[in-house]
Amino acid sequence: MKDLGLLKYFLGVEVAKSPAGIFLCQRKYALDIISEVGLLGSKPMETPLEQNHNLGLAKGQFLDNPDRYRRLVGRLIYLCFTRPELSYSVHVLSQFMQQPRAEHWTAALRVVRYLKGNPGQGIVLDKDCDMRLSGWCDADWAACPLTRRSLTGWIIFFGHSPVSWKTKKQQTVSRSSAEAEYRSMANTTCELKWLKGILTSLGITHPMPTVISCAMK
Structure with a gap:
């Protein structure tokens, strides 16, 4: 080496x-x-x-x-x-x-x-970081014309820096746009909990509440 x-x-x-x-x-x-x-x-x-x-x-x-x-x-x-x-x-x-x-x-x-x-x-990984996780998510109800499954998109920030983002189809068909949005928030919550676990394993405490913002229609 x-x-x-x-x-x-x-x-x-x-x-x-x-x-x-x-x-x-x-x-x-x-x-x-x-x-x-x-x-x-x-x-x-x-x-x-x-x-x-x-x-x-x-x-x-x-x-x-x-x-x-x-x-x-x-x-x-x-x-x-x-x-x-x-x-x-x-x-x-x-x-x-x-x-x-x-x-x-x-x-x-x-x-x-x-x-x-x-x-x-x-992307910029900002030096000034408050060690706080936050997430933004949205859903496009019945976006797939073939399966009628909705689409989930999220992006997660650590401080002011983006650290995780994804777009994926939901696993089940949502009967309303509100149901699709709640499923989107559930997926984002899973990602946030996973990232919080990684921070804990690295010795970084995260006692502050995690904020999720969703574009509800």
């Missing part, structure tokens, strides 16, 4: 330290994705996915080379390590890995064009 100095780059993640904290991004990795699909000269998109999309009901032709789609979505999944705003888009695209259609490939390219607008965006 030998000391390689301060951490600057590890497994595609770029690390920049400052008196304010630590900044994590995957700029080089994002640029590699953009270059691989040939969109370096394309116009950036403002959003990663079209609003009110119907990708679950797509009827276009199946892709002749689905491996290319699977590789792109797989790389986008790893990019979510420092890009929480991509969680929903990548979750949707990853549902069609077995038999992707032309519409799915177009949607994946839109995500890449969104990356081109700011490939160096990442």
Whole structure:
């Protein structure tokens, strides 16, 4: 073993330290994705996915080379390590890995064009931390047009720093939007309890109450 100095780059993640904290991004990795699909000269998109999309009901032709789609979505999944705003888009695209259609490939390219607008965006781990966990969650009732299952999304902060985020389908069908929101809060609570257990094992006490905020409609 030998000391390689301060951490600057590890497994595609770029690390920049400052008196304010630590900044994590995957700029080089994002640029590699953009270059691989040939969109370096394309116009950036403002959003990663079209609003009110119907990708679950797509009827276009199946892709002749689905491996290319699977590789792109797989790389986008790893990019979510420092890009929480991509969680929903990548979750949707990853549902069609077995038999992707032309519409799915177009949607994946839109995500890449969104990356081109700011490939160096990442997350900041703030130095000033009050050691308090807090979570934000939301649910999209009956978001899946095929199974009618709702979608849960959450992001959890430790102080002012994001430490956990995810978008996933709920395991059961909710009969109302309120039920979907409560299931979303239940999933977020499980994640918070798991993170609190990790802090305890590291010797960090967390006596303050944990706050969960939910966008109830």
